[in-house]
Amino acid sequence: MQSETHIASMEMEMEMKMKGSDQNTPTHKFNKSAFACAVGASVISIIFGYDTAVMSGAMIFIKEDLKISDVQVGVLAGILNLCALVGSLAAGRTSDYIGRRYTIFLSSIIFLMGAVLMGYGPNYAVLMIGRCTSGIGVGFALMIAPVYAAEISSPTSRGTLTSLPELCISIGLLFGYVSNYFFGKLALKLGWRLMLGVAGVPSIALATGILKMPESPRWLAMQGRLEEAKEVLELVSNTKQEAQARFHDIKMAIGIDETDVVKHRIITNHGEGVWKELFLRPSPAVRRILLAAIGIHFFEHATGIESVILFSPRIFNKAGVTNKDMLLLATVGIGVTKTLFILLATFLIDKIGRRKLLLTSTTGMIISLAGLGFGLTMAENSKKELAWALSFSIVAVYVFVAFFSIGLGPITWVYSAEIFPLKLRAQGTSIGVAVNRVINATVSMSFIPIYKAITIGGTFFMFAGMSVFAWVFFFFFLPETKGRSLEEMEMLFCNHKTTNGDQPRNDVET
Secondary structure, rough: OOHHHHHHHHHHHHHHHHHHHHOOOOOOOHHHHHHHHHHHHHOOOOOOOOHHHHHHHHHHHHHHHOOOHHHHHHHHOOOOOOOOHHHHHHHHHHHHHHHHHHHHHHHHHHHHHHHHHHHHHHHHHHHHHHHHHHHHHHHHHHHHHHHHHHHOOOOOOHHHHHOOHHHHHHHHHHHHHHHHHHOOOOHHHHHHHHHHHHHHHHHHHHHHHHHHHOOOOHHHHHOOOHHHHHHHHHHHOOOHHHHHHHHHHHHOOOOOOOOOOOOHHHHHOOOOOOHHHOOOOOOOOHHHHHHHHHHHHEEEEEEEEOHHHHHHHHHHHHHHOHHHHHHHHHHHHHHHHHHHHHHHHHHHHHHHHHHHHHHHHHHHHHHHHHHHHHHHHHHHHHHOOOOOHHHHHHHHHHHHHHHHOHHHHHHHHHHHHOOOOOHHHHHHHHHHHHHHHHHHHHHHHHHHHEEEHHHHHHHHHHHHHHHHHHHHHHHHHHOOOOOOOOOHHHHHHHOOOOOOOOOOOOOOOO
């Protein structure tokens, strides 16, 4: 961990840089190489999104074909996230050891194995093994894609590039819903197996393409491979001056002398001692960073998005939509909404900032979840079909998905991937992802029992209340990170006044 003296020296260095910031400010345009790298790494998120959405429709046919119970359906839905917990915890140390690029390659191979097993799926046991295998791949993918994108991008475009994995998850969700609709028209025993098996196709493409992408320059620097790190930075920066400035900041962050390029090569870091620095001897700044990362991941799913994504056919059925084709088409609408609003978020996140988008998003979620609870309660308790309650509930679902997708959805992954210090980033992010998967699994497996106990309307009132707690947490514990370099984050969280949303010192878009 950096000493207080080292942090102070970094802060003085940053202040000196600000005086000449007009000369060193990088341009606003995207670097094509950085953009291509972020898009390539994000393909793994398309596979995850597809796997999540396609199961929501496939469960209808799996239950009918394999004659399984509601409990088994719930376990099948939620087991992916419990296995993702294992994958995410393993991914942090793995990426510190073999690198970010090879970790993405490994996750694509794991996804391929899971797709093959689920596509074969002769019985419930094999289907569960395939789902668990895919879950481990999910854990790897959710940790590594945003970390790689954050480490490859510059401060002016980091929000956009780091939100690409979440956008790709939405694209995958959309593909999954469309797949449900078309494959659902095939024979019962064939349709759902094709739905689950085709996820292997992008896995093969990613495994082939990822090896042509450069390694993270920050990981290279941690291994002492400074010349390689410098070459990658020159590739993914807009100007040579920007590359030099980023290279200088990275060397400062890991404590390498400014003139040291070759001598440090023999010193490597494979993530040893990180958990001690995170949990046993954290500095005040690291403690706040860990709290922020765990908190935002907790609230992403505790506010109910997984219940809408995974169980949308049941929600629409409760609202009065009974035709199977109409149910699947309604879920396609969710995928379209999520994709469009996350796409909008990628353009806004580096202009408006993380904090404003997050608070606005959560406010809209509170209102729409309360509206959904009201609409479903009215529809469920009425003795006759209420057309207005049906329409109101469907609109509330789409509004909730829109507000989630423009803020909390993408910002969760951007924020948690950018706030940890370099040495702690991979394994710190993996802890956040592990929390994310635990809460995701909890919501997935408990949604049906909860709505049977307190009604489906009451369940969404509960999620609205959870969103209120989320808003309060975000307001008090998440400072603005827009425009900050990754190397500045620890200093940002050293400041006790994390609630004021002040603009960063380098808000001239450095």
